[in-house]
Structures are given as structure tokens and as C-alpha cells.
Amino acid sequence: MTYDILILGGGPGGYVAAIKAAQLGYQVGLVEKNALGGVCLNEGCIPTKTLLKNAKVYRLMKHASAYGIHIDDSAVTFNWTDMLSRKNKVIKTLTDGVKGLLKKNGVTVHNGYGEVLNPTTVKVGDETLATKYLILATGASPVIPNIPGLKEGFERQFVYTYSSLLNYPNVPASLTIIGGGVIGLEFATLFSSFGTKVTVIERLDQILSAVDDDVRQAYLRLLKKEKIEVITGASVTEIQTDAVVYEHQGSSKSIQSDIVLLSVGMKPNLEAFKALNLETTKQGVVVNAHLQTNIPNVYAIGDITGKMMLAHAASAEGVTAVEHISGKDVSFSFDHVPSAIYGFPEIAWIGLTEAAAKADNIPYKTSKFPLMANGRSLAEGETDGFVKVVVHPDTGEIIGAHILASNASDLLAEVVLAIKSEATIADVANAIHLHPTVSETVMESALGAIHKHIHI
Numbered sequence: 010m011t012y013d014i015l016i017l018g019g020g021p022g023g024y025v026a027a028i029k030a031a032q033l034g035y036q037v038g039l040v041e042k043n044a045l046g047g048v049c050l051n052e053g054c055i056p057t058k059t060l061l062k063n064a065k066v067y068r069l070m071k072h073a074s075a076y077g078i079h080i081d082d083s084a085v086t087f088n089w090t091d092m093l094s095r096k097n098k099v100i101k102t103l104t105d106g107v108k109g110l111l112k113k114n115g116v117t118v119h120n121g122y123g124e125v126l127n128p129t130t131v132k133v134g135d136e137t138l139a140t141k142y143l144i145l146a147t148g149a150s151p152v153i154p155n156i157p158g159l160k161e162g163f164e165r166q167f168v169y170t171y172s173s174l175l176n177y178p179n180v181p182a183s184l185t186i187i188g189g190g191v192i193g194l195e196f197a198t199l200f201s202s203f204g205t206k207v208t209v210i211e212r213l214d215q216i217l218s219a220v221d222d223d224v225r226q227a228y229l230r231l232l233k234k235e236k237i238e239v240i241t242g243a244s245v246t247e248i249q250t251d252a253v254v255y256e257h258q259g260s261s262k263s264i265q266s267d268i269v270l271l272s273v274g275m276k277p278n279l280e281a282f283k284a285l286n287l288e289t290t291k292q293g294v295v296v297n298a299h300l301q302t303n304i305p306n307v308y309a310i311g312d313i314t315g316k317m318m319l320a321h322a323a324s325a326e327g328v329t330a331v332e333h334i335s336g337k338d339v340s341f342s343f344d345h346v347p348s349a350i351y352g353f354p355e356i357a358w359i360g361l362t363e364a365a366a367k368a369d370n371i372p373y374k375t376s377k378f379p380l381m382a383n384g385r386s387l388a389e390g391e392t393d394g395f396v397k398v399v400v401h402p403d404t405g406e407i408i409g410a411h412i413l414a415s416n417a418s419d420l421l422a423e424v425v426l427a428i429k430s431e432a433t434i435a436d437v438a439n440a441i442h443l444h445p446t447v448s449e450t451v452m453e454s455a456l457g458a459i460h461k462h463i464h465i
């Protein structure tokens with residue numbers, strides 16, 4: 010049999026593309042060498058969010074007295090093994106769910122490593138699969154830089170990646186994180202919640218380089234309050250038996266810790282389809298706006314394009330690719346992809362930062378509304394953060410939105426919809442928001458952009 014569409018990789022890019030393709034009536038095959046759901050479901054987004062919820066419960070109990078509930082501090086304990094099993098249960102429920110969805114939609118799953126022989130043929134073990142269209146969705150793996158002692162550090166189980174750290178058998182007393190990006194900071198606030206002494210070592214002059222400056226400054230203050238140490242402008246030179254050695258401001262320093270997390274970026278997995286000789290850049294596979302590679306029947310989606318290594322971007326790209334195959338004139342816009350950093354609190358954003366708007370000479374004005382001035386945030390006892398919008402001063406176009414809040418990732422959704430549907434900041438300001446909700450901070454920030462805030 011020849012498939013209409015064969016998909017390589019069963020992560021959020023691949024499995025969503027497979028379901029969409031089956032819903033459109035295609036004969037669909039999906040090749041996956043590990044568990045369905047990819048990094049996101051098995052060792053990324055979902056397990057970390059599960060553990061962050063555990064941490065949230067623990068933090069709340071530790072601060073229960075602020076809510077008039079008094080618990081003897083020594084009575085609040087945690088069991089990391091139980092937390093890991095909760096995480097594993099959540100993963101199992103979701104991966105079983107994906108398996109069920111694929112089956113229900115008639116997608117044939119091939120378990121095994123798929124090697125692409127040519128644009129219409131993929132080998133999986135002893136089987137050779139033929140297809141009219143091929144969608145590559147093989148994801149990305151951690152970058153492992155060439156640092157002396159790093160390889161040995163991994164072998165000695167002193168150094169971990171996000172994946173292996175998720176199964177570390179206990180909460181370390183101290184953790185050094187190399188790389189102050191999305192993964193590094195998420196794990197920093199996770200482990201610090203359970204009492205781990207966390208130090209983040211970042212090569213650049215600032216952590217979270219993609220984040221708006223106001224958000225970063227406020228976040229840094231919160232990290233300091235949390236006693237998470239951040240060392241920027243530091244270049245790691247060696248991994249020793251129990252220490253990370255780094256150059257900082259002209260001198261060599263070292264920091265000892267129980268373990269180390271290496272989170273210095275991800276690189277696309279290109280190995281399985283190297284026979285295709287696709288056009289690539291340092292970032293990843295080159296695709297057009299329809300996610301087509303330079304071979305017209307071969308599409309590439311998700312992390313392998315290196316554009317936005319985000320699960321939701323991969324899923325949306327998968328849908329675009331399939332719809333394009335079906336003859337629809339659809340394009341993918343990276344301008345509409347939101348980002349988030351989970352942890353305590355969360356950071357979420359879409360569009361340009363204020364600094365980027367300035368650098369691009371785009372006329373803009375900003376408006377900011379603090380959670381402290383929002384009734385619901387006060388009632389919740391979660392007042393850290395703000396909503397900031399960057400808008401065009403004449404047209405009211407929303408150029409960017411940046412939220413620091415305990416539930417920033419949920420709050421951002423209405424701005425994503427506003428941008429996608431080309432609503433202006435006045436539309437957001439004039440939309441009636443439920444009272445009392447934290448979402449009113451988005452409306453207030455919009456009100457500040459069109460005239461004045463009501464509540465400050």
C-alpha cells in the first residue's frame with residue numbers, strides 16, 4: 010500500500026498532523042521510535058507542568074498562614090518519589106489518549122526508527138513504506154557543547170539534561186544550571202520551591218534574551234527574593250568532579266553543587282532524513298510559508314525548522330502542512346505564535362518586545378498595569394507581576410504583549426486572539442471582562458494604551 014501522507018515523528022507536530030490528515034480523508038501512516046507524544050508529552054511540557062503543580066501546592070501550604078490557615082511547618086513534607094509517580098501517571102494518561110485518538114482516526118502507527126530513503130520511501134525495521142507526501146517532524150535534542158569534563162560529568166551522573174533530570178531520584182540540595190534560557194529558569198523555580206539551592210550560569214549579559222526588558226528586570230527581582238543566584242556574562246570552561254568552573258569578569262571561579270543541569274539550547278534532529286539532502290541552514294530545515302522543503306512533496310514542521318521550538322507552533326504547522334497538501338492556500342505566520350516560561354511566576358508574551366520595536370524604528374507606545382491594583386489578584390494573594398502592551402500610537406495595532414503573572418500563559422490567550430483577528434487595543438479595552446478576574450489586568454493595560462487606566 011502507498012500512504013497518501015506519511016509522517017515521521019509522533020510529537021505534537023507529527024501526531025496532530027496525522028489526526029488532521031486522517032480527518033480530511035487521507036490514508037495516513039505515522040512512524041515513531043519512542044513513545045507517542047514526543048518530548049513534550051513524555052519529558053518536556055507535560056511532566057514539568059505536573060511537577061510545577063506539585064511545587065505550587067507545596068508553596069501554598071508553606072505560606073498557608075498568610076491565608077489564616079496555620080500548619081506546623083514541620084508537618085508539611087513532600088515525597089519526591091510520589092511526585093514522580095504522579096508525573097508518570099499524567100504522562101501515561103496523555104500518551105494513551107494520543108494512541109486512542111490516532112486509532113480512532115484510522116492512522117496506522119509504525120513503532121520504530123524511520124529512515125528516509127527517498128522522498129517517497131521510508132524504511133522502518135524490515136518494512137518499506139511508500140507515500141505520496143512526507144511530513145518530517147523529528148524534533149530536536151539538547152545541544153551538548155564542547156566543554157572539557159562534560160562528557161565524563163554525564164557518565165558520572167553529575168550532569169543532566171532536562172530529560173534525565175526529570176527522573177532524578179530525589180530533590181538535590183544544590184543545583185547548578187548552565188544556560189539561563191527557558192528550560193533553565195523553569196527548572197530553577199521548580200527545584201528552588203523544594204528548597205534546592207539553585208545557581209544559574211548564563212553566557213550572555215542577561216538571562217532570557219527573548220523576554221521584554223521590564224519583564225526580565227521584575228523577574229530577576231523575584232528570583233533574588235527566591236534566593237536563586239543568577240550569574241551572567243559567565244563562560245563555563247570545565248566540569249570537574251563536583252564543580253562547574255567558569256570565567257567571570259576576567260577571573261576563573263567555580264561553584265560546587267550536588268548536580269548540574271545543562272540547558273544551553275536544542276538542535277534539530279536531521280539524521281533520519283539525511284539521504285534527502287534537504288536545504289538547511291544552521292537553524293534547521295529551510296521551509297516556505299506552507300512548510301514545504303525544497304522537495305515539493307516533503308514538508309518539515311516543528312523543531313526541525315529551528316524557527317520556534319514550541320509544541321503549539323509544531324501542532325499549528327502540522328495542520329498548515331496538511332491543509333496545504335489538501336489544496337488549501339494556507340500559510341503559517343510566526344507572528345501569531347505566543348511563548349511562555351512556566352514556573353513561579355509565569356512569563357508569557359507574543360509579538361515584539363519594546364526594545365525590538367524601538368530597534369526596528371516602529372512607532373509605538375506602551376501601557377502597563379500591575380497585578381497589585383487588581384482585586385482578584387489581591388484576593389488570590391498573587392500580586393507579583395503586570396501586563397504590558399506595546400501598541401501602534403495611531404492605529405492601535407497590538408505590536409506586542411508581555412505578561413508576568415502566576416497564570417500569565419492563560420491570560421495571554423485573549424491577546425493572541427486579538428492579534429490573530431486584527432482587533433485593535435481599543436477592542437480589547439472595550440470588551441467587557443468578568444469581574445473580579447485577573448483578566449481585567451489585560452483590559453486595564455489596554456485602557457491605559459487608549460486613554461487612561463481606571464483603577465490606578
Ligand code: NAI
Nearest residue numbers: 188189190191192193210211212272273274275318349350
Ligand atoms: P534557550 O535557547 O531558551 O536558552 C539557552 C541559554 O543558554 C541561552 O540564554 C544561551 O545564551 C545560554 N548558553 C548557551 N551556551 C551557554 C554556555 N556554554 N554557558 C552558559 N550559558 C550558555 O534554550 P533551552 O532553555 O535549552 O530551551 C531549548 C528550547 O526548548 C527553546 O528553544 C525553547 O523554545 C524550547 N522550550 C520551550 C518551553 C516553553 O515553551 N515553555 C519549555 C522548554 C523548552
